[in-house]
Amino acid sequence: MSELFDRVDALIASRATLPPPSERKRLRQAHGFTLDEVAQALQVRRATVGGWESGRTEPRPPERDAYARLLAKLAELYPAEAGADVRTPASARVQDEATPETPVPATVTATETRTPSPEPAPDPSPEHTSRATSEQNTGHPSRTASPPARSRPPSTTEQTSTGTAAGTPSSRRPAVQKAAPAGTTADGDDSRFENGPLAVVDVQDGQVYAYCVGGLVLDVPAKSIPALVDWTLREARLGQPKLSGPGKDADPLLVLTEAALKRYGLPVALTDEERRAGRIPENHKVVRHLARSEWKLTKRGFGPWARIYRPAQGAERACVQLCIPSWHALDSRHWGQAAQLPAAALAQVLGLYATRVMTPRGSTAVTGLELMTAFHPPTRASAPDKDGKRHSEHNPGSLGRDPVDCAPCEAPDGHPLLKDLPRFHVRGPGEKLFEEACDWARPLTDDECMRRNLVGIDVNMAFAAGANGLIVGLGAPTHVERPRFDPKLPGSWLVDLSHVDLSRVKVAKDKWVELDGDLLPSPFTPKGERPEGPAWYATPTVAYAVELGYDVHPVEAWVRPDNGRYLDSWYQRLRDAYLATMADLGVTADLAPEEFLTAMDGYRDRDPQLALVVSAVKATVKGGLGKLRERPRGEGWRPGEPWRALSRPTWRPDIRAAVISRTRINLHRKIVKHAAFTGQYPIAVLSDCVVYATDGTSPLDFLPYRDGKPLPGGFKLGVNPGLVKWEGTQSVLWGEGVREQFDAPELNLARYIKDGTVTDIDNGE
Known part of the structure; x- marks a missing residue:
């Protein structure tokens, strides 16, 4: 007892x-x-x-x-x-994580009529990316482990955190304290968006509720989708202030649960035909009802991420975005099981992401691209002219409002610039810029075969770190014959780097070291092979050859004199979002190496919902960079014809190439420093993961820390972007066994080092 x-x-x-x-x-x-x-x-x-x-x-x-x-x-x-x-905050009255029940919400009613902020109408083009969004200045939502608890209805005299008495809802928010986002002030509230950036709309016991960040729940009186859109703009007070001065406020986002879809006459799931089309038919009753109510959809139609708007009335803007998880709006590869969360919990996950990154504009890839534009809108208001009027003008530091052609060497296969090439012509390195992540492996040496284990380390937010401080082109390229290489000038260079010998390299000013070049991947090709002649490279790759102590003599180049650090704000925003969320999970930037490894052990299990946000932030980095060179997707496209993405000013394969180049070079520099100091060489490299043979099981068994300090310029354990974490440990016998089983002596073991599971042999991502 x-x-x-x-x-x-x-x-x-x-x-x-x-x-x-x-x-x-x-x-x-x-x-x-x-x-x-x-x-x-x-x-x-x-x-x-x-x-x-x-x-x-x-x-x-x-x-x-x-x-x-x-x-x-x-x-x-x-x-x-x-x-x-x-008063006790709402977050203190929560149910534990194991409770599967959906809560009965305590509600407040948005009673004030609110006119949307004056903004121009959205471009109906499906690739419209020029609108800026911003973090909610009201701050981060208070994180709880689970949605509000199902509880008994309070008595008529009982005071609650969401109203004055039970049965008498008010417009007062719950007593939930919020931490302000980085860069904001405590008094930075924007009353236009006092209920946060988004809401998850759900139905319980016949009543429609809107779950907002911070535990706030609103009664939703709307009986149809057009009425729901109108209520959102006039009463819900949802949205986010702009991220930059010339930008625009973020439109409110509504996430519709399956119950809400049924309530508003929408299918719970798309048919195979609708899924392939990415939308429900234009003759669907809800789409027709929107048209009768004078609401419009973008060219993408009513799909998983639908945008509903009305054309501009003067300077007034009216636009609402819908997210429909059951239509696969939240890709499980990046959002995990977020689509299956209860409404209140989903509002907290998406709300935290919106507050720390931006209100989702679609997939994490789309949002990553939109975040770039949010910090650098293409236009801004000019100074008043002699009549006192302002006009739209180019915003310095942005990519502008019109797309620019890439250089022929930067164009992917099938691009209109290449339409005159023979049909089956295969472009080699002398015709095509091929900056990709490293995918290299080699057989183990006799000494390495005597080691016990293979230990993998992984670079945190590697591609984000590669973007930090990087100078990229902002405008169109200029062709130059026999140029003198300038490491500060972004562009693509045709140059022969086959003479760079990794057996003797410079690691510091006037300090040369002898290395075993056969045990190192070449930094100049994705497969780590030594180049055989002239090839096209992005500026960071050529600059690294100079850094290693070798002269370079480009044959020709496509350079961009109009340039700048376009990605800095983008990187800083995503870095801060990542570090803040990892800190919430107990992994902070001030931990000693041993403490960091301990904190990283099982960090995702401490709060699975926060772990979803971490995953989404990482996917936002990679997806956003990938969108810079988006390829055609069906649509009846044929090689030589333009595709939709080419109409965007943010279709910039040169920027993507520069980031990947710098990321690969950053990793190779650390590998060389480590080899020069320790005599240890990697046996496999895959993108941002490096594997070493060692007798121990931890990175600390081979990383050269002295008195807690890492090798300058080498690998350092930590949570910050660019630092490394432990990826996994497997035995040398496991590695040799896998290679022997598949008769692949150079099988890239970095791909399988995390858990040892080999699912498909070297087939890419």
């Missing part, structure tokens, strides 16, 4: 009432406690207590009841001033 009592006590403790985050901080500071002192007393990390005080995270048992006891004692010593709001 005592065990039963203990479980009951533990259950009560798990719901220990806590004051709001701001009050927690006030009480600690009132008694003169530091974060370190509280953390030490509760046996948690300093950052964990900071997260509780900022509202990013909530304590869980057994720390929760101890923390509640501490705050209760401090509250007795330092009572709040009269009139101060110290």
Whole structure:
């Protein structure tokens, strides 16, 4: 019986009432406690207590009841001033993660009529990418482990966090504290978007609810899709302020659950034909109803990511985006099982992503591309002319509003620039820029075969780090014959690098080292083979040859004199989103190497919903860069004909090539530094993963740390983009066995090092 009592006590403790985050901080500071002192007393990390005080995270048992006891004692010593709001936040009244029930929401009603912010109408083109979006200045939503709990209806006299009394909803938001995003101020609220960037629309017991970030739930009176769009624009107060001065505010996003689809007359799933078309038919009753109500759809139609708008009335803008998870709007490769989350939980996941990155505009790839444009809109308002009028003009630092042709060497196969080539002509390295991630492996040496294990390390956010500080072209290319190479001039260079010998390279000013070049991949080809003659390279690749100590003499080049650090803000936004979410999961940038490895162990299991956001942020990086060279997808396209993506100013294969080039070179530089210092060489490299043979099982068994400090210019363990983490460990016997089984002595083991599962031999991604 005592065990039963203990479980009951533990259950009560798990719901220990806590004051709001701001009050927690006030009480600690009132008694003169530091974060370190509280953390030490509760046996948690300093950052964990900071997260509780900022509202990013909530304590869980057994720390929760101890923390509640501490705050209760401090509250007795330092009572709040009269009139101060110290109500228990909604996030403290949650159900545990194991509860499968869908909550009954406590609702508020948006009663004020709100006119949408004045903006121009959206371009109906399906590839329209010039509108900017922004983070919600109201801050990050308070993260909870699960959606609000199903509870008994409060009595008519009971005060609630979402209204004055049960049965009397009000426009007051729940008492959920929010941490402001990086770069914003505490008073940076925008009342136009006070309910956040998005809402998940669901139906329970016949009532339609809109679940917003921070635990807010709104009653939705709309009976049809046109009415829902109108309600969103006039009353819901959803959206986000712009990210940059010349940009535009983000349109509100509504996510429709299966119950909401049924309620509004939409199919729960698309047929095979509709899925291939990417939309429901134009004669569908909902589409016809929208047309009768004078709402329009973009050329993409009513699909998983539908945009519903009305043409501009003067400067006034009216546009709402829909996301339909059951139509596969949330790709499981990037969003995991987010589409299966309850409405409240899905609102928190998407809301956190929207707050830290931007309101999703489609897939993570589309959103990654849109984020670039959000920081650098193509146009801006000019200074007033003599009549006091402003005009639209080019926004310096942007890619402009009109697409530019790439250089012939940068054009992918099938591009209109290549339409005059013979039908079956295969372009070689002297005709085609081929900057791709490294995919290289070699047989083990006799000494490496005597080692016990193969240990893989992986570069965090490698392609994001490759974009940081990179100078890229902003305009059209200029052709130059016999140019002098300039490492600061972005472009594509035809140059012979076959003379670069990795057996003798420069690793510092006037410092040359001798290496075993046969054990290193060439940095100049994706497969790590030494080039045989002139080939096209992006600027970072040629600059690396010079850095290694070799002269270069380009034959010709396509350079871009109009250039700039176009991707810096994009990188910083995604870096901050990644680091903030990893910190919420307990992995911070200030950890020592051993602590970092421990923190990374099982970090996804600490909060699976936060882990979904991490995955989506990473996919936003890779997908956004991939969109810079989007290829034709069906549509009856034939080689030599243009495809949709070419009409975008953000179709820039040269920028993609430059980022990949720099990412590959960054990794190779670390490999060379490591080999020069330790005599250790990789046995496999795949994109951002490197595998070494060693007797130990951890990266610390072969990375040359001295007194906790890494090799300068080499690999360093840590969470920041560009630093490395442990990818996986397998035995040398496993590696040799796999290669022997498939009769592939140079099988790239980096592809399978994570868990040892070999599913398909070297077939790419």
